[in-house]
Amino acid sequence: MGRTVPAANRAFDILELFLQDPLLSASDVFTRLGLPRTTVHELLVTLVDRRYLVQVPGQPMRYRLGVRLFQLGSVFAEHVDLAREAHRVANDVAGACDETVHVAVLEGRDVIYIARVESTHPVRMVSAVGRRLPAHCTGVGKMLLSDLSPETLDVLYPPNSPLATMTRNSNSSAARLKSALRGVRQEGLAFDESESSEDVHCVAAGVRDHTGTMVAAMSISVPTTRWNAEARTNLTRLVRDGAGRLSESLGYRLPAP
Known part of the structure; x- marks a missing residue:
């Protein structure tokens, strides 16, 4: 140097x-x-x-x-590759916790996974790079939906409309989903409690670009057998940090206090 x-x-x-x-x-x-x-x-x-x-x-x-x-x-903004940056940061986060890390984007009522880094532990999950899943059943999806306006949410999820489910824990009510999203918005975190896979929990945080727009979400997924209070605390910290670093790589900066 x-x-x-x-x-x-x-x-x-x-x-x-x-x-x-x-x-x-x-x-x-x-x-x-x-x-x-x-x-x-x-x-x-x-x-x-x-x-x-x-x-x-x-x-x-x-x-x-x-x-x-x-x-x-x-x-700078024109030459940032979201998928490349997502994989780079996800790889670092997965290395820190040895759990599976995803990054996904929102398209309509679905999320599309653009990066996935596997844990060394075998975990059965329905996610895969390029696959679409119902946003309301996933942590990354709920995180991304929380950034939408009430008007947009009403268009995507009309009042009283039923929602497709993936497991017995999936939310099947648009009204309950919107209520849950208020909590996600307030906490800045979203959780998937066996809603997309029966035996998997995850925690997700939002990723913003240089304009401040939430363009993706990052999650850490673990088998339910390894999900406890300590894991929740540690993985929450890691996913916040990882999403923050990915946001920073896209040009985002925190608002002045």
């Missing part, structure tokens, strides 16, 4: 301040980074010259992000 360049680090430090505040003055930059005023001035002039920052019209000492960053972000 070569050494880092201090001037470049300082320029990136300035740009990253805008992750929290859309508008900053030279004084704000000086105060937050503790850099010499002359250094701050020279870096700001350079970033404006390269179109990474622009001066706010009528407020020459205030700055906002420039078009060059938008152009770079657009190129």
Whole structure:
């Protein structure tokens, strides 16, 4: 590894301040980074010259992000392969827990699995890459459905409409599904309690892209015989972390607190 360049680090430090505040003055930059005023001035002039920052019209000492960053972000977004990134992160998560990890996307009332990394333990499951399953019977599906508007859910699942079941534990009521999705939305997690396979439990978390849209969900699946309070706690942490890392690889960043 070569050494880092201090001037470049300082320029990136300035740009990253805008992750929290859309508008900053030279004084704000000086105060937050503790850099010499002359250094701050020279870096700001350079970033404006390269179109990474622009001066706010009528407020020459205030700055906002420039078009060059938008152009770079657009190129990044165009070349992100969701399936490739999903498999890469799922492989890491599976390695950490030695359980089966899935990533799926939503299409209508179904989920389609785009990545699956197997546990070394034999587990019988109905999922497979490319296979469709009813969203309401799966953890990944419920996670993805929770991000839809009430109006969209009403179109997909009209009131009083029956739902197809996969096991005796599957939800067969649109009303109960919508009630359950409120809890999923609040907790940021969805569970499949033997709803798609009789002997399997899973926990799922959402994956968002650079626009903040939930584009996929990640789950960890385990046989019911290994599902207990400790497993639930550990796997919940792992799936949140894995979904977060996949989201980050797609350009998502958490909203400022």
